[in-house]
Amino acid sequence: MMKGFQNIKWQRYLNYVAIGLVLIIFSSLALAGGLPQSTVFKLEEIAISIILAVSLSLVVGFLGELSLGHAGFMCVGAYLGGKVSAILVEPLGNGILTLLISLAVGGLCAGLCGFIIGLPALRLKGDYLAITTLAFGEIVRTIFQNTSPESFGGAIGLATPRFNRKYFFIICFIMVLVTLAVIQNLIRSKHGRAITAIRDNEIAARATGVNVTRYKLTGFIVAAVFAGLAGVLFSYTQSNVSSATFDYNYSIEILVMVVLGGMGSINGSIIAATLITFLNKELATVLTGDLAVLKDLIYALILILIVIYNNSPKLAGFREKYNLKNLFARLTKNRFSKHDADDTKRWDVVPTKIKMDALLSTDFVVTEVKADKPKEEDHE
Amino acid sequence: MSEFVLETKNLGISFGGLRAVSDVNLQIKHGEIYGLIGPNGAGKTTVFNLLTGVYQPTEGTFFLEGKELKRMSQEKINHAGIARTFQNIRLFNNMTVRRNVMVGLHNREEFRCSMAESLFRLPRHFKVEREMKERAVEILEIFDLQDERNTLACNLPYGKQRKLEIARALATEPKLLLLDEPAASMNPHETEDLRRTVELLREKLGVTILLIEHDLKFVSGICDRITVLNFGTVIAEGSTKDALSDPEVIKAYIGK
Numbered sequence: 199m200m201k202g203f204q205n206i207k208w209q210r211y212l213n214y215v216a217i218g219l220v221l222i223i224f225s226s227l228a229l230a231g232g233l234p235q236s237t238v239f240k241l242e243e244i245a246i247s248i249i250l251a252v253s254l255s256l257v258v259g260f261l262g263e264l265s266l267g268h269a270g271f272m273c274v275g276a277y278l279g280g281k282v283s284a285i286l287v288e289p290l291g292n293g294i295l296t297l298l299i300s301l302a303v304g305g306l307c308a309g310l311c312g313f314i315i316g317l318p319a320l321r322l323k324g325d326y327l328a329i330t331t332l333a334f335g336e337i338v339r340t341i342f343q344n345t346s347p348e349s350f351g352g353a354i355g356l357a358t359p360r361f362n363r364k365y366f367f368i369i370c371f372i373m374v375l376v377t378l379a380v381i382q383n384l385i386r387s388k389h390g391r392a393i394t395a396i397r398d399n400e401i402a403a404r405a406t407g408v409n410v411t412r413y414k415l416t417g418f419i420v421a422a423v424f425a426g427l428a429g430v431l432f433s434y435t436q437s438n439v440s441s442a443t444f445d446y447n448y449s450i451e452i453l454v455m456v457v458l459g460g461m462g463s464i465n466g467s468i469i470a471a472t473l474i475t476f477l478n479k480e481l482a483t484v485l486t487g488d489l490a491v492l493k494d495l496i497y498a499l500i501l502i503l504i505v506i507y508n509n510s511p512k513l514a515g516f517r518e519k520y521n522l523k524n525l526f527a528r529l530t531k532n533r534f535s536k537h538d539a540d541d542t543k544r545w546d547v548v549p550t551k552i553k554m555d556a557l558l559s560t561d562f563v564v565t566e567v568k569a570d571k572p573k574e575e576d577h578e
Numbered sequence: 579m580s581e582f583v584l585e586t587k588n589l590g591i592s593f594g595g596l597r598a599v600s601d602v603n604l605q606i607k608h609g610e611i612y613g614l615i616g617p618n619g620a621g622k623t624t625v626f627n628l629l630t631g632v633y634q635p636t637e638g639t640f641f642l643e644g645k646e647l648k649r650m651s652q653e654k655i656n657h658a659g660i661a662r663t664f665q666n667i668r669l670f671n672n673m674t675v676r677r678n679v680m681v682g683l684h685n686r687e688e689f690r691c692s693m694a695e696s697l698f699r700l701p702r703h704f705k706v707e708r709e710m711k712e713r714a715v716e717i718l719e720i721f722d723l724q725d726e727r728n729t730l731a732c733n734l735p736y737g738k739q740r741k742l743e744i745a746r747a748l749a750t751e752p753k754l755l756l757l758d759e760p761a762a763s764m765n766p767h768e769t770e771d772l773r774r775t776v777e778l779l780r781e782k783l784g785v786t787i788l789l790i791e792h793d794l795k796f797v798s799g800i801c802d803r804i805t806v807l808n809f810g811t812v813i814a815e816g817s818t819k820d821a822l823s824d825p826e827v828i829k830a831y832i833g834k
Binding site for chain 2: 380383384387388389390391392394395397398399401402404405406407408409410416
């Protein structure tokens with residue numbers, strides 16, 4: 199039993215632990231009454247951003263398709279989920295049941311849109327798909343903007359009921375954990391491997407028998423469902439859902455989170471989503487009045503600096519020396535380094551192993567560059 | 579079961595008015611290593627693309643063990659039992675060597691695991707993942723790549739990338755393996771190594787192999803029979819020695 203425990207790769211579940219800790223700390227603070235309202239709002243927004251970034255990361259970072267319409271899926275979720283909750287709040291009350299039903303409706307409808315957008319994605323490549331998704335986002339937004347005031351509020355926006363704001367961030371963070379569990383489990387399975395294979399080389403993936411249609415659609419649908427769920431949560435944090443929120447700038451902002459966090463890194467997306475949302479909020483509160491115009495400028499400057507830091511070849515040595523991964527490896531070296539040794543042992547007992555060392559001994563290719571670190575986390 | 583692993587009947591394709599390949603009749607027996615050679619632009623790779631569903635044939639048809647595969651998608655053809663490698667190596671570069679092979683194992687019946695089983699982390703998921711890893715390393719051992727299993731595919735030296743591509747194709751358990759210029763830009767030592775590996779595949783695993791190659795020494799050393807293409811049509815076929823000494827073939831390669 200103990201041995202089985204030791205073989206679990208703890209690093210893989212670290213993000214759950216980190217988010218769980220954040221959740222426990224802040225919820226106990228909230229229960230004790232020590233949490234100012236502004237912090238609660240920030241936490242809600244951060245949670246929603248994380249859900250959006252992680253779900254978009256599935257499409258952009260793992261499936262390798264550029265999607266610029268993520269806010270559109272969120273818009274669908276926000277409007278439909280918000281509408282459902284507005285209808286249900288009379289008979290069912292403003293409770294957890296209403297929330298769950300609206301989450302289900304918002305998520306499913308967004309997922310359906312994901313399916314519809316996934317279909318052209320099977321034929322379109324790169325820039326063309328980006329334009330299609332961009333157009334999708336704008337179309338959805340415009341449709342909701344032009345609805346009648348009775349249905350979805352039109353230009354005034356949809357009035358939605360609000361949950362008890364004091365504790366709503368707890369629900370948001372639980373949804374973050376659900377998102378993480380689903381997307382991470384999907385990626386760290388044979389299905390995720392197929393999705394990454396499509397990203398790396400679609401032609402080879404087809405020739406290797408990967409069902410490209412199925413996995414592309416899966417990627418788009420799952421990402422859309424979670425964007426929709428984020429939208430429903432968003433509608434609960436606002437008393438009025440306005441379609442202007444979900445413009446392409448918002449989609450790009452989510453994309454920035456994914457890109458800054460590093461393509462194909464879920465933890466990166468989480469960190470980037472947290473930092474960017476926090477930065478945005480802080481800048482908005484610090485720079486008031488005439489200085490408000492500087493907000494976008496400073497935001498852009500910080501983004502540029504991060505991009506330069508991440509990619510400059512001259513800083514490579516510095517990055518290598520001081521990064522979280524190495525620090526973590528150093529801290530946990532003694533406890534967690536046994537897995538690979540185990541791996542090598544197992545091959546000796548494989549019964550069908552074909553002994554061919556003698557036959558293939560002519561291989562004299564110099565392989566000095568053996569040591570290398572896989573760029574992405576080991577998702578197996 | 580049909581006598582031949584692969585049988586093509588008047589296979590051909592036209593791109594608009596250009597007849598790229600026409601009237602190709604191949605009959606490849608079980609366990610054979612069959613060569614498809616010809617000067618540049620003869621249509622060899624086009625034949626491969628027809629056989630793997632990249633292009634749909636405009637004329638004729640082809641059968642794998644008696645089953646007609648015409649108009650099937652690339653994935654379906656792979657499931658039916660034809661796997662290929664590419665002239666310009668196409669690996670999953672940002673994945674480790676072992677994961678490359680595991681993608682090849684994806685559709686095997688014994689590694690079936692639904693998406694729900696993976697999402698909810700049911701026992702079957704762990705079992706399948708563990709077995710896939712083991713099987714992948716077994717396959718890598720055939721190619722002597724097991725020590726590089728955690729290397730990124732793009733960091734492998736050229737010869738090993740070629741081998742990995744074959745390993746990945748082999749992981750799909752093909753009845754027929756198509757190798758598109760496996761010995762291209764290899765040094766003599768690597769070529770020799772490759773020759774042994776290919777022969778080994780036939781001996782130990784009984785795979786039937788159809789290969790395109792420009793290195794005629796390699797071809798004459800390994801192929802049982804060959805077909806020579808020029809300008810999209812067959813100009814000679816038969817046992818390797820006979821076909822290579824055919825005057826038409828010499829004319830196509832060297833000129834009059």
